[in-house]
Amino acid sequence: MSANEIDFDIPVDRTEVPTLKFDGDTMQSLFGRADLWPSWVADMDFRAAPAVIEALQRRVDHGVFGYEPTRGELAAAIAAWYADRHGWHFRADRILYTPRTLNSLAVLIDLFSGEGDGVIVQPPVFYDFKLLIRAAGRRLVKNPLVLGDGGYEMDFDQLEQVVADQRNSLLILCNPHNPIGRAWHERDLSILLEICRDNGVFVIADEIHGDLCYGRRYTPLASVAADAAQHCATCLSPVKSFNLAGVAGSMIVLEDDDRFARCRHWYDRFEIGKNFVFSTAAMLAAYRDSADWLDRVNDYLRQNVALVRDKLVRDIPGVRLVEPDGTFLLWFDFRELGLDADQLASFLVRDAGIASNPGHWFGREGVGFARINIACPRVRLVAALEQLAKAVRAL
Ligand SMILES: Cc1ncc(COP(=O)(O)O)c(C=O)c1O
Numbered sequence: 001m002s003a004n005e006i007d008f009d010i011p012v013d014r015t016e017v018p019t020l021k022f023d024g025d026t027m028q029s030l031f032g033r034a035d036l037w038p039s040w041v042a043d044m045d046f047r048a049a050p051a052v053i054e055a056l057q058r059r060v061d062h063g064v065f066g067y068e069p070t071r072g073e074l075a076a077a078i079a080a081w082y083a084d085r086h087g088w089h090f091r092a093d094r095i096l097y098t099p100r101t102l103n104s105l106a107v108l109i110d111l112f113s114g115e116g117d118g119v120i121v122q123p124p125v126f127y128d129f130k131l132l133i134r135a136a137g138r139r140l141v142k143n144p145l146v147l148g149d150g151g152y153e154m155d156f157d158q159l160e161q162v163v164a165d166q167r168n169s170l171l172i173l174c175n176p177h178n179p180i181g182r183a184w185h186e187r188d189l190s191i192l193l194e195i196c197r198d199n200g201v202f203v204i205a206d207e208i209h210g211d212l213c214y215g216r217r218y219t220p221l222a223s224v225a226a227d228a229a230q231h232c233a234t235c236l237s238p239v240k241s242f243n244l245a246g247v248a249g250s251m252i253v254l255e256d257d258d259r260f261a262r263c264r265h266w267y268d269r270f271e272i273g274k275n276f277v278f279s280t281a282a283m284l285a286a287y288r289d290s291a292d293w294l295d296r297v298n299d300y301l302r303q304n305v306a307l308v309r310d311k312l313v314r315d316i317p318g319v320r321l322v323e324p325d326g327t328f329l330l331w332f333d334f335r336e337l338g339l340d341a342d343q344l345a346s347f348l349v350r351d352a353g354i355a356s357n358p359g360h361w362f363g364r365e366g367v368g369f370a371r372i373n374i375a376c377p378r379v380r381l382v383a384a385l386e387q388l389a390k391a392v393r394a395l
Pocket of ligand 1: 206208
């Protein structure tokens with residue numbers, strides 16, 4: 001299939017293979033019903049890039065799946081991608097591979113904080129951060145985002161207070177931020193890094209959504225100042241942007257010599273950095289050959305966002321869109337409907353028929369909101385918005 005034949009409008013039947021997002025038993029246990037429009041899992045309903053599918057097919061056709069050597073061309077392709085697309089230059093030999101971004105985060109939390117230390121997060125934020133922090137025996141420390149007329153902003157005054165506590169040793173940044181879709185501005189990133197650096201707080205930047213930006217461009221934290229990369233570790237992955245969650249494949253980029261050596265040692269100790277033939281093939285085809293496909297995805301998402309914006313303004317009073325810069329996860333503001341957390345969750349399921357992520361999953365700062373995944377064919381999105389419009393009218 002050539003790039004010209006890509007058509008994201010054509011629905012793919014994802015129930016032909018085991019798919020978490022569409023899994024009836026899981027939805028039944030999470031939402032109490034299985035007949036819902038599934039928008040809760042953060043993956044896309046689109047087929048992967050043609051070059052990725054071809055690379056995987058070629059690898060399967062070979063039929064022998066033994067060990068392969070570490071492939072320098074993959075690290076070179078990843079470094080070239082970030083240099084060309086995002087203006088961030090890093091050494092290819094400073095990439096460490098992990099199966100998943102959650103593994104990267106868990107390793108970094110373990111290595112760069114101590115038992116009982118505080119790890120700062122900026123809610124409303126991706127709920128797995130909290131789970132990882134608690135599972136590691138660290139404390140969750142909050143630096144909540146503030147919602148103003150121009151969208152969410154970081155609260156640097158409050159951050160100054162929490163970093164002053166010596167027991168808080170790490171901050172996890174989400175850039176672009178799941179669930180609000182903000183690609184943080186270079187100015188915000190510089191201030192954040194300066195505050196953390198001056199107080200001895202190391203930053204883990206989860207930038208898994210960085211390639212999905214269609215508004216303000218994504219700025220890698222490690223690129224904001226000459227010494228920025230010395231004070232942070234960056235978690236990268238093609239799984240969101242190239243829709244490869246089931247293939248897996250993630251990276252940590254760490255430029256500080258001492259911390260890189262410690263991380264490398266950890267890798268050797270637990271033998272986790274070995275490459276997997278399918279993820280290597282898929283990642284190489286993604287970063288080397290699939291830039292056009294990704295541009296089309298971003299275009300399609302931009303149009304889906306416009307459709308949502310338009311429908312809300314025209315037809316769904318009381319529900320607003322928090323304007324995103326990127327990601328396929330939209331943050332809907334339902335506060336004007338006057339429902340509490342339980343009522344909103346039940347309204348979305350029972351009245352609107354939508355399996356989404358109610359805002360309180362992202363911290364109490366998310367109450368009154370919900371996260372809805374729009375990476376689906378437009379025809380499905382239109383139908384879901386219509387269900388929502390009807391449910392709001394009937395309130
Ligand atoms: C910000 C963020 N980090 C990490 C992950 C999980 O990535 P992985 O499946 O590679 O562990 C997600 C998935 O939604 C995410 O949104």
